[in-house]
Amino acid sequence: xxxxxxxxxxxxxxxxxxxxxxxxxxxxxxxxxxxxxxxxxxxxxxxxxxxxxxxxxxxxxxxxxxxxxxxxxxxxxxxxxxxxxxxxxxxxxxxxxxxxxxxxxxxxxxxxxxxxxxxxxxxxxxxxxxxxxxxxxxxxxxxxxxxxxxxxxxxxxxxxxxxxxxxxxxxxxxxxxxxxxxxxxxxxxxxxxxxxxxxxxxxxxxxxxxxxxxxxxxxxxxxxxxxxxxxxxxxxxxxxxxxxxxxxxxxxxxxxxxxxxxxxxxxxxxxxxxxxxxxxxxxxxxxxxxxxxxxxxxxxxxxxxxxxxxxxxxxxxxxxxxxxxxxxxxxxxxxxxxxxxxxxxxxxxxxxxxxxxxxxxxxxxxxxxxxxxxxxxx
Amino acid sequence: xxxxxxxxxxxxxxxxxxxxxxxxxxxxxxxxxxxxxxxxxxxxxxxxxxxxxxxxxxxxxxxxxxxxxxxxxxxxxxxxxxxxxxxxxxxxxxxxxxxxxxxxxxxxxxxxxxxxxxxxxxxxxxxxxxxxxxxxxxxxxxxxxxxxxxxxxxxxxxxxxxxxxxxxxxxxxxxxxxxxxxxxxxxxxxxxxxxxxxxxxxxxxxxxxxxxxxxxxxxxxxxxx
Numbered sequence: 117x118x119x120x121x122x123x124x125x126x127x128x129x130x131x132x133x134x135x136x137x138x139x140x141x142x143x144x145x146x147x148x149x150x151x152x153x154x155x156x157x158x159x160x161x162x163x164x165x166x167x168x169x170x171x172x173x174x175x176x177x178x179x180x181x182x183x184x185x186x187x188x189x190x191x192x193x194x195x196x197x198x199x200x201x202x203x204x205x206x207x208x209x210x211x212x213x214x215x216x217x218x219x220x221x222x223x224x225x226x227x228x229x230x231x232x233x234x235x236x237x238x239x240x241x242x243x244x245x246x247x248x249x250x251x252x253x254x255x256x257x258x259x260x261x262x263x264x265x266x267x268x269x270x271x272x273x274x275x276x277x278x279x280x281x282x283x284x285x286x287x288x289x290x291x292x293x294x295x296x297x298x299x300x301x302x303x304x305x306x307x308x309x310x311x312x313x314x315x316x317x318x319x320x321x322x323x324x325x326x327x328x329x330x331x332x333x334x335x336x337x338x339x340x341x342x343x344x345x346x347x348x349x350x351x352x353x354x355x356x357x358x359x360x361x362x363x364x365x366x367x368x369x370x371x372x373x374x375x376x377x378x379x380x381x382x383x384x385x386x387x388x389x390x391x392x393x394x395x396x397x398x399x400x401x402x403x404x405x406x407x408x409x410x411x412x413x414x415x416x417x418x419x420x421x422x423x424x425x426x427x428x429x430x431x432x433x434x435x436x437x438x439x440x441x442x443x444x445x446x447x448x449x450x451x452x453x454x455x456x457x458x459x460x461x462x463x464x465x466x467x468x469x470x471x472x473x474x475x476x477x478x479x480x481x482x483x484x485x486x487x488x489x490x491x492x493x494x
Numbered sequence: 495x496x497x498x499x500x501x502x503x504x505x506x507x508x509x510x511x512x513x514x515x516x517x518x519x520x521x522x523x524x525x526x527x528x529x530x531x532x533x534x535x536x537x538x539x540x541x542x543x544x545x546x547x548x549x550x551x552x553x554x555x556x557x558x559x560x561x562x563x564x565x566x567x568x569x570x571x572x573x574x575x576x577x578x579x580x581x582x583x584x585x586x587x588x589x590x591x592x593x594x595x596x597x598x599x600x601x602x603x604x605x606x607x608x609x610x611x612x613x614x615x616x617x618x619x620x621x622x623x624x625x626x627x628x629x630x631x632x633x634x635x636x637x638x639x640x641x642x643x644x645x646x647x648x649x650x651x652x653x654x655x656x657x658x659x660x661x662x663x664x665x666x667x668x669x670x671x672x673x674x675x676x677x678x679x680x681x682x683x684x685x686x687x688x689x690x691x692x693x694x695x696x697x698x699x700x701x702x703x704x705x706x707x708x709x710x711x712x713x714x715x716x717x718x719x
Contacts, residue, residue: 121591
């Protein structure tokens with residue numbers, strides 16, 4: 117009889133309840149979209165920040181300078197990279213060594229960075245490249261040249277760049293022109309081994325840059341583990357990037373959290389207004405039910421079950437619509453779809469049931485109706 | 495016959511208005527009592543107190559050895575479910591429940607539902623072919639018969655009927671009165687509020703009210719004060 121009554125209550129008041137269910141569906145839709153966004157925001161934001169480039173640097177320790185004089189202290193390439201590999205952390209997206217020297221292109225001094233060119237696309241995904249990252253012919257020495265250097269030296273893709281350093285020369289083929297929007301536009305990037313040969317520093321690097329996936333906390337933890345594996349070097353996160361990421365994440369979460377609370381409150385108010393009208397309509401029914409021997413608990417349970425069903429239905433439909441909304445928002449904000457998080461469904465439904473029950477206060481108060489007062493028409 | 499209802503110096507006040515001013519009488523089990531009097535004389539107030547819908551200001555209203563005025567909320571709920579069958583002038587059927595479901599509603603609040611028994615109750619009042627009809631699709635007389643079936647479904651000790659024919663035409667009034675005759679013959683105790691002397695004369699006894707007091711009550715009906 118309980119379910120029969122519940123069904124009849126829902127059918128009997130369907131006109132009024134449409135308003136409540138519309139409020140619940142709308143609220144659930146926005147909340148599930150925001151929650152889905154919130155759950156996925158860390159991954160999305162991390163991806164976005166990885167576009168900014170390296171977020172971890174390994175450099176020689178302060179006490180590691182050779183004879184305390186320039187050139188700046190160097191690191192052992194194999195030692196540094198063996199330590200990175202020993203951690204076997206899948207969060208490491210890219211890791212590249214760098215050895216900087218100032219060579220001459222004719223009479224013009226240029227900063228040349230020896231590195232692993234094949235790591236650059238992953239390490240610096242925001243750089244725009246014209247041409248290729250890596251050479252198509254293995255028998256040439258490739259180089260990638262910054263936009264400003266190309267302009268200054270009147271170079272073009274396929275040009276040969278003759279570089280000299282301390283009496284040694286090398287001839288590199290320009291395979292790519294990089295537009296990084298920073299100091300890199302004034303540099304030339306070549307294979308590390310060639311720069312080490314020119315500098316006479318085989319196996320030596322000036323620093324290593326890593327791109328590590330994860331939150332600011334994850335990156336700091338990885339840095340600490342790497343620092344423990346490389347006690348003679350300095351391992352430090354690039355704070356501007358990691359802190360900005362953490363800050364932004366916190367602000368977005370606060371914003372989303374505030375909006376969720378606000379929408380829950382507004383939905384509850386809308387349900388409350390509908391239920392207040394419904395409660396007025398049902399005073400007569402409740403008076404009768406009590407006259408027939410219905411206990412307050414039994415009558416109120418019936419109404420709360422009705423509201424709970426409304427909340428669950430509104431939450432379910434709203435959650436489905438919200439997932440689509442979050443996908444659309446993901447496309448608009450991040451350019452890629454937000455991943456579907458299945459836990460959003462039970463969470464949204466639970467929130468909507470709670471909101472519906474909170475908004476059903478007028479129905480709960482119906483338990484106080486006095487049958488004699490109702491029958492007197494007061 | 496055993497006394498089913500005993501009312502002792504019953505008073506009920508609504509603010510400054512005295513609806514019942516020290517009423518005393520008793521009703522034996524199986525009696526059909528007509529409660530008569532003009533509007534505002536306290537008839538419905540008496541019915542409400544005897545049915546556990548309202549509380550007396552003072553005095554006693556004892557039904558089946560239960561002093562209604564001493565019951566708490568849950569006690570009143572149990573009392574109404576187990577002891578009383580109400581029949582109202584306005585029928586008071588739930589509009590979105592069928593005739594059958596309206597009867598089953600009383601079962602539901604009493605203990606558990608029994609659809610077969612509810613159907614039989616409706617058949618008994620001549621509504622076997624109207625069980626799935628909503629109240630809005632039934633005539634006034636049919637609605638009142640549903641209310642009678644609902645009042646009887648839990649086998650109450652006392653049937654309280656407040657102007658049960660007040661909203662009915664002559665033909666339907668006759669049908670409902672016939673039902674009350676049957677109930678009376680079966681031994682049900684009935685307290686019926688009515689304005690109509692013709693209906694009042696059908697009862698075993700009449701209790702007349704005026705300004706919250708009993709009038710023209712035979713001495714044999716009064717309890718010793």
